[in-house]
Amino acid sequence: MTIQELELKIKEIELEASQVDKDTKDAEQKKLEILSKIRTMEKEVYKNLTPWDKVYLARHPLRPNSIFYIHELFNNFVEFCGDRYFADDKAITGGIANFKGIPVTILAQTKGKTLEDNLSRNFGMPNPEGYRKTLRLAKQAEKFGRPIITFIDTPGAYPGMGAEERGQAEAIARNLMEFMELEVPIIAIVIGEGGSGGALALTVSDHIIMLENSIYSILSPEGFASILWKDAAKASEAAALMKLTAQDLYNFKIIDTIIKEPVGGIHKLTDYVMDQISIVLSTQLDIFAKMKKSTLLQNRYKKFRDLGKDFV
Amino acid sequence: MNNFFKDKKAMIDSFRKTSAIVSNNNIPEGLYEKCPKCSINILKEDIVEHSFVCNSCGHHFRLRAKERLNLIIDEGTFKEYHASKKSKNPLEMPGYSKKLEINRQNAEINEAVVTGIGKIEGYSYAIAIMDSYFLMGSMGSVVGEKITSITELATKRKLPLIIFSASGGARMQEGILSLMQMVKTSAAIGNHSKSKLLFISVITNPTTGGVSASFSMLGDIIISEPGTLIGFAGPRVIEQTIGQKLPEGFQRAEFLKEKGFLDMIVHRKDMKSTVAMISRLHELEQKI
Ligand SMILES: [Zn+2]
Numbered sequence: 001m002t003i004q005e006l007e008l009k010i011k012e013i014e015l016e017a018s019q020v021d022k023d024t025k026d027a028e029q030k031k032l033e034i035l036s037k038i039r040t041m042e043k044e045v046y047k048n049l050t051p052w053d054k055v056y057l058a059r060h061p062l063r064p065n066s067i068f069y070i071h072e073l074f075n076n077f078v079e080f081c082g083d084r085y086f087a088d089d090k091a092i093t094g095g096i097a098n099f100k101g102i103p104v105t106i107l108a109q110t111k112g113k114t115l116e117d118n119l120s121r122n123f124g125m126p127n128p129e130g131y132r133k134t135l136r137l138a139k140q141a142e143k144f145g146r147p148i149i150t151f152i153d154t155p156g157a158y159p160g161m162g163a164e165e166r167g168q169a170e171a172i173a174r175n176l177m178e179f180m181e182l183e184v185p186i187i188a189i190v191i192g193e194g195g196s197g198g199a200l201a202l203t204v205s206d207h208i209i210m211l212e213n214s215i216y217s218i219l220s221p222e223g224f225a226s227i228l229w230k231d232a233a234k235a236s237e238a239a240a241l242m243k244l245t246a247q248d249l250y251n252f253k254i255i256d257t258i259i260k261e262p263v264g265g266i267h268k269l270t271d272y273v274m275d276q277i278s279i280v281l282s283t284q285l286d287i288f289a290k291m292k293k294s295t296l297l298q299n300r301y302k303k304f305r306d307l308g309k310d311f312v
Numbered sequence: 313m314n315n316f317f318k319d320k321k322a323m324i325d326s327f328r329k330t331s332a333i334v335s336n337n338n339i340p341e342g343l344y345e346k347c348p349k350c351s352i353n354i355l356k357e358d359i360v361e362h363s364f365v366c367n368s369c370g371h372h373f374r375l376r377a378k379e380r381l382n383l384i385i386d387e388g389t390f391k392e393y394h395a396s397k398k399s400k401n402p403l404e405m406p407g408y409s410k411k412l413e414i415n416r417q418n419a420e421i422n423e424a425v426v427t428g429i430g431k432i433e434g435y436s437y438a439i440a441i442m443d444s445y446f447l448m449g450s451m452g453s454v455v456g457e458k459i460t461s462i463t464e465l466a467t468k469r470k471l472p473l474i475i476f477s478a479s480g481g482a483r484m485q486e487g488i489l490s491l492m493q494m495v496k497t498s499a500a501i502g503n504h505s506k507s508k509l510l511f512i513s514v515i516t517n518p519t520t521g522g523v524s525a526s527f528s529m530l531g532d533i534i535i536s537e538p539g540t541l542i543g544f545a546g547p548r549v550i551e552q553t554i555g556q557k558l559p560e561g562f563q564r565a566e567f568l569k570e571k572g573f574l575d576m577i578v579h580r581k582d583m584k585s586t587v588a589m590i591s592r593l594h595e596l597e598q599k600i
Contacts, residue, residue: 157545166571176494177505180499197544218491242487244487307489307495311486
């Protein structure tokens, strides 16, 4: 059973339960039975999540967006806008805030929580101006010696006409090169969907954290299936092959830390996840603060330089 | 050290073979090749003679790495590096190993990029030339490694770098590892640049996806050839997203130049002399 099927099944059972006559003498008993039936099913399904289940959880409508993390993990967030060339891209939220007494720069891909919100944020798909805002604020962070924390949650960079006209490729390429050279620590956190080059542009960092049920891949499973098999409906099969889970990426040494999520996904118990992230951030910022700049940059280069080396 | 073809005859024979692999069209193997743009049948010998350009409409035929090398590098000056590097199958993707094998046979190279050091009108360059006939020139771990290595070598030896890109983007079959090659190559370019060395990026037809969104857009000077398709998203993906057909010329080199993303568009026959002129103006050392 997939999580999607489970959720439908639970709804069915709950509906059934609501129809139990409250006045009958074993109503309480029946309710308990139904609840325990649901728990057993949940346990069974969540015990062995398939990659496709994780894709579903990574995109779950109840999964918190980056704004939630910003408010949970930091104090005094002040948002900064615009790339100074063309526009402000709301698919990426930028600004500064306080993390346990340290000023940090935050760069966060942001999906909307409502349709209206999503329309203004382009469903979390950045345009070139988003990447240029990111770079502007990253350079500003470097100027003022602030560590940078990025949040990754995007289906991908937007494939639109305007994006092409304004140089989506150039904007992403420049971020990859420039982030590699920033003389401040960078920590990236993949919180939901890490889709292709559009996610990569915010992931060049010294330490990459991934939530257990987030995904990070070269392309969406749908896109992958339609390119390789000309059939987007085979997305679940694609997901199984693509090695897009946190564990897969950890095995490839692409990411550094996996954050555990509660059974059912982060939205069931957000504090549990925030506490863990907070600890990792503290620890890593502490380590990087004591590191020489040259060592930090050498390590960053080596980390990415070695990726794929085992397969040539 | 070599020239990639024994003589002109070998080059013409090879061109015929290439088009048979690529277009799968039903033109019988013969002396003629149909121009995909103006549909005129042209003598293959004439195409090769005219730098692989249609002398009727100016269409620039897609080139294999070998053919490009022959056009741009001084005879007998090219030393290839990492020629034997072959891709593995890191994701254990079904069918990928077989596909690699077939491509290695058809394209007669081991991977989608040829790298080395050679001379262009006497100027020494570190060179990478991508081959869009090998799995659409897609970038997997080997392509990323070879481009990174030759860039690092250029930095070490204080050589200018020239990369001819031609690629459908990051290689799907190597998944996330292909995506990481974008960072790796861009980082190497960054170091080369910090050493105040020249990087000329020549973007050739077609260059999209992860290659356009990494090293190919990071040249000090970015050159393309007429009619080259250059974009982040492929035209079909954009059409699906916006639900309409793209206008004529969208994402072509002329369009990108107008929008400010290319320095110049150079006819293939002038490419070598243009690179030489730029080299001269950068006061590079010339040894013929
Ligand atoms: Zn023609």
